[in-house]
Amino acid sequence: MNLFADAFAWLFSPDRLTGSHPLPTAIAEHLFYTFVSVAIAAVVAVPLGYLVGHTRRGRDIAVALAGAGRAVPSFGLILLLVLVFGVLHKPAAAITAFVLLAIPSILAGAYTGIEAIDRAVIDAGRAVGMTQWQVFRKIEVPLSLPLVMAGIRSAVLQVVATVTLAAYVGLGGLGFYIIQGVPLRRFDQILGGAIAVVILALVLDGIFALLERVATPRGVTAGRRNPSEPHRATNKEVMEQIENYAVEQIN
Amino acid sequence: MTWVANNLDLIASLTAAHLKQSALPIILGLLISIPLGWLAFRYRFTRGLILTTSGLLYTIPSLALFALLPPLLGISFLSVANLVIALTIYAVAIMVRSVADALASIDPSVRSAAAAMGYGSWRQFWAVELPLAGPVILAGLRVAAVSTISLATVGILIGVENLGYLFTNGLQRRIVPEVLAGVIAVMLIALIVDLLLAAIGRLLMPWVPGRRSGRRALQSHVVNP
Numbered sequence: 001m002n003l004f005a006d007a008f009a010w011l012f013s014p015d016r017l018t019g020s021h022p023l024p025t026a027i028a029e030h031l032f033y034t035f036v037s038v039a040i041a042a043v044v045a046v047p048l049g050y051l052v053g054h055t056r057r058g059r060d061i062a063v064a065l066a067g068a069g070r071a072v073p074s075f076g077l078i079l080l081l082v083l084v085f086g087v088l089h090k091p092a093a094a095i096t097a098f099v100l101l102a103i104p105s106i107l108a109g110a111y112t113g114i115e116a117i118d119r120a121v122i123d124a125g126r127a128v129g130m131t132q133w134q135v136f137r138k139i140e141v142p143l144s145l146p147l148v149m150a151g152i153r154s155a156v157l158q159v160v161a162t163v164t165l166a167a168y169v170g171l172g173g174l175g176f177y178i179i180q181g182v183p184l185r186r187f188d189q190i191l192g193g194a195i196a197v198v199i200l201a202l203v204l205d206g207i208f209a210l211l212e213r214v215a216t217p218r219g220v221t222a223g224r225r226n227p228s229e230p231h232r233a234t235n236k237e238v239m240e241q242i243e244n245y246a247v248e249q250i251n
Numbered sequence: 252m253t254w255v256a257n258n259l260d261l262i263a264s265l266t267a268a269h270l271k272q273s274a275l276p277i278i279l280g281l282l283i284s285i286p287l288g289w290l291a292f293r294y295r296f297t298r299g300l301i302l303t304t305s306g307l308l309y310t311i312p313s314l315a316l317f318a319l320l321p322p323l324l325g326i327s328f329l330s331v332a333n334l335v336i337a338l339t340i341y342a343v344a345i346m347v348r349s350v351a352d353a354l355a356s357i358d359p360s361v362r363s364a365a366a367a368m369g370y371g372s373w374r375q376f377w378a379v380e381l382p383l384a385g386p387v388i389l390a391g392l393r394v395a396a397v398s399t400i401s402l403a404t405v406g407i408l409i410g411v412e413n414l415g416y417l418f419t420n421g422l423q424r425r426i427v428p429e430v431l432a433g434v435i436a437v438m439l440i441a442l443i444v445d446l447l448l449a450a451i452g453r454l455l456m457p458w459v460p461g462r463r464s465g466r467r468a469l470q471s472h473v474v475n476p
Contacts, residue, residue: 003322004322067397067445068438070394070397070441071400071401071438071441071445072434072437073401073402073404073415073418073433073434073438074401075404075405075407075418076418076433076434076437077434079418079419079421079422079430080427080434083421083422083425083427083430084427157309157310160312161312161313161314164312164314164315165312165408168419169422178314178315178318179408182328182408182409187322190318190328191318193315194314194315194316194318195315197312197315198311198312198319201310201311201312201315202307202310205310
């Protein structure tokens, strides 16, 4: 376990705050690339996923896209785009790769989020006179939020891991310490960098797990405790909402 | 595409190495995740422990896992063993959950029926639970196989040569078709293995209805419960 002691010594050394690649800068770079890419991907994929879920069209394409996305080697995609965009546009090339890798899981979260809603709830909304838009805004969006957040959470994890690899093309971030350490045989640096990446990934995952919970409408426990009856609580909650809505309309 | 035509031998040998390095983690992953998944399904205590651990392992970025394993296991950083063990961990992390979910999705009355017929828990597992859980486990296996094959390319960063070699070599020599060929080859292998697993699943589990007949079976089930 000597190596771990060395790694922590490296990680907490005052040298990490100075030099050409200080640790805080590397963390900031890593977070910057992750959030920018996931935000762009969400802006593209959430509306698209909602469109697929709401219209029930293009589902096969979305499923195929999610499957193909898993097969794309992320490391290869970054290097390919860096070559194609030109070395001068490395950040743009890398962010494009991250966005492309983040889109399938967010897309899947958005359309399954709407698909998982019991049809009876949507029909009930229509029955009390909700317009298409109201069904979407008052039923489908709130009920799909937990799964949308789950999709974003897994996209964040994937991008954090991929940003680490992007240090190979000189993008910075925490992967820099690992990649630079390999030819130098600096195992304290490799392990220290790895520990920093793991902590970052775990913290982000924890934050997004929390956001997922916050995004869950009160009373909705879809798939939480008993996966065999995911919709019961959902329906009850939304039926109440619809009743309230109907009461509002009558008043 | 002349690059591809001129380097078919290289691509073929890298593909062979790639398949060899991916096959072991996929098979090991399945063998390990079935008992672990069963434990996660059977006892509440082990369920939390196993699913949380596998979830946490899955969040570890691959490059970081390559760096963590050597000091923990006493293996070399730049080695095939490091890659294979890391990929096995990811495969288990993916499959454990699907095994546990698959076992949980079995109708409890089927279990009661098996128990009433005098099946002990060992025989019940092999003769009733595993066949019924098979389709969901297969779905998990296919996801794990595809992501293992695509993730294996990262091995080039720890000096393990497979199709990932085409990425780094292509970047250094600035040959776009080489990198592109690598990406496409990986996706093709992943697709072929995926289809192969689906076909094997159909052979081993003929009782699982296909997509179309499945819908029909479902309808008849709904009409005639």
